[in-house]
Amino acid sequence: MAEVAAGALVAEQVVATGVEAAALVAVATPTHPLKVSLTQLAAPSVDGTSQTQSLARSHHTITTIRDKAYIFGGEGPDGNLCSSDVHIIHLPAQAPTSTTKPKHAVQEPFPLEDARTGELLLPEPRTQHAACARGKHIIIHGGLDASGNPIEEDNCLWLYDTSSLQWSKLPSVTQLGKAMPSRYGHSLFYDAAQDFLVLHGGHTTRYIKEHPPSFSILSDPHLPTETETWMYDFPSHSWTALPRAPSAPLSVAYVDTTLVTIAAGDKLSGTIHHLRLLPNATEREKPGALKWRTVTYPTNPLTPGPRPRSDAVLVPLATGHGRYYLVYMLGRDDDGAYCSDMWTLQLPSHGLTAASAKDKIRDAVMHGSGAWSWAGVELVPTEQMVPDGKVHPGPRARVAADACLGGKGVVLWGGENAKGEREGDGWVVGLAYGYADRDRWE
Template sequence: MAEIAAAALATEQVVSTAAQATAAYTVARPTNGLKAAFSQIATAGADGTRASLVRSHHSLTVVDKRAYIFGGRTSSNNKLADNEMHSLALPTQDPADKSDYRLIPALSVLERDESVPAARSDHSACASNGRVAIFAGADEAGALIQDATIWLFDVETSVWHALRAELSASVPPPPAQGGQAGNDFVVYGGKDEGDVPLEDVWRFDYASKTWTRLPDAPAVTSNAAFADHTLYLIAGNDDLSSSLHYLDLGQSSTAAEGPSAAAWETVVFPTNPLAPGPRPRENGGLLHVSTGYGRNYLLYFFGERSTSSLAPTDDSASSKPTQWSDMWTLQLPSSDVANKATTTLSDAVKPAKIKDAIRAAFGASGKHTWAEVEVKPPGDVAGHSGKLHPGPRGFFGYDVIEKGSSVVLWGGVDAKGETEGDGWIIQLE
């Protein structure tokens, strides 16, 4: 009997250990290995006019299943595009929806020419309360636009509204081009009149019409994204490492706390051949995306090789690619349990939050880890016509679509220095 009992105990220990090992393996598997499917939605030809959609240095903003393209420079001698709004319906799962295109002239709610935004490039743009918000930028000559007005395009009425700050109560951000704008209307960075990169961060309060300066960023970069009231920056240090900087904007949401309540945090990650991670780049795409179930990522894609990696003293610089065509995801903290009415179990439970808690218990948290996105080939390669992939490019317009699992991009400059005029949907899974 003693031998049988001992054998039973040994068997139980083996089964228990195996179960723990299986559980540890299951939760330790990477959760950020995504796949991407590309589909070209439209192309435009260079017609030589300022209304051409063959352009770069423009903005693309998604509002209610439509992409709104504004500003930039066209392929015709790098001319400044006009101040008309281009609206493109995005493909949806509803067969009744048909893709269409609209060219909307600049009209003011006050019916005065001076109450519409001037043509510009390298401006900041974002969706704000169901409208397209435009701020700052550069004019035809490349000079910075001095007007500190926030221009709001109403997608329902197709007219512009001018939102001006109460200058007696606050100081607006200095003129800049190439800055980034995001939710809660926060603007970051860009370059000043002397082409010097800026590191300042500003928030506009709609109720009081005042600007507040938040803590300056610890780095200057064109790679900025906004997610869940957090500003994320990715800056390339060198060919062997880069840094993720993030600022919790919710910590400085009240006037009583002030901007000092917020503080930047930094995570350094390797980018060498022995460790997975994206190479330093600028003027590409950085977006907050989600594949559902509470799982969140930063999608870091395309762009130009960082100028620090193309130093003239580097003998191998001429053999290096000038742009990137790869895509990477950085896993962010998963969403909390939703504190709102919902009709789906996945929205209420947030399985990713539960899985991450289990992973953390096993010491296998995937937070702030990189994974390269795998590109899926089209289903029918033989019957496919046209390009299969946008190819390397920078200075394009882009935004996330609907629930965050797909991205739309338009135009840009390719590796040959030529301006593009095509639109793409990137579906992530």
């Protein structure tokens, strides 16, 4: 009742004050849907080699650090593992408005020798690994080798220094009494404010490439998905187990200290699990502080929402003022069909931000803040400057993606199309300004 009274008082003050009338309009303005643009990054080439040969791949990773994106690993057009080269893509400084041909460089492996062990510091080629950025370093963990086996490296971390262009290696141990199997198909995130890694999900058994005709993408009995969550502490080089998720993840993201997973539901619903890791270790160590929570959402014509899917893109998008969304697109549904639709999920706001203030008022005096609600995006067309330029990547799965444009965009690269072919183009998903979005108070 106190929150309702406080919300009503704030609303009354806003109405009574002419100077703040615009704020009332802003509070009443819905946060959904977002207007976004999709722009294709034209095909670069390296030493006369077409992009189809040099950058077409799936099951790879793309990691952004400032205005560069670093592509590593995966499977090429012939299905074989790509080399340990690091491909560097120079991204546009702002959301492109036409087909942009990015600069492209390749950093071939240059292994150093560990002075203590004599080991050559270079990660072997791999696919279905996990990656994230920590400062100027790209962190690589796990994956499959050429034989389809999880790579056994004692869960070490490979670090690629984007300044010196050299690899190094961090060892790891697990907490007493806990075992962390080697894995692939998992997710890895870095919390810059608290300097730790979060790992979630993945598979720990041998990968089976040939599936039976009855194979279901979302409930594959041959490749059980782990529900484990682990935290890596850099000072101690150790992995600590966190609470397991209630069910296996299909897609995973980390934003605003919260781990979010999309899991399978039934034909008319999907499931969101979320675990808030809190702002500091003291809060996390309190009994019962770390607890998974679940939100079920409908997926029917009356209340639209995306059908759960595997091999999809799930990346945070920030609109400013403390407002975060998750972009959910592409992938494969339970029938094995490739998807091309694009959705955004509004996340709850935290802290002393404009978005949090707006949400508290809307929760108190309106129909809710919109947290955990889905909406299809409004695509704003952009001019394509080349005759064969696309306006949409089309149905696709196993695409590498990461945030870009200071968190206000998403960069996509490669993937597998509906014909099973590896693609080699890049895309930028950016907020489309110049419309009502610019005036929205989030």
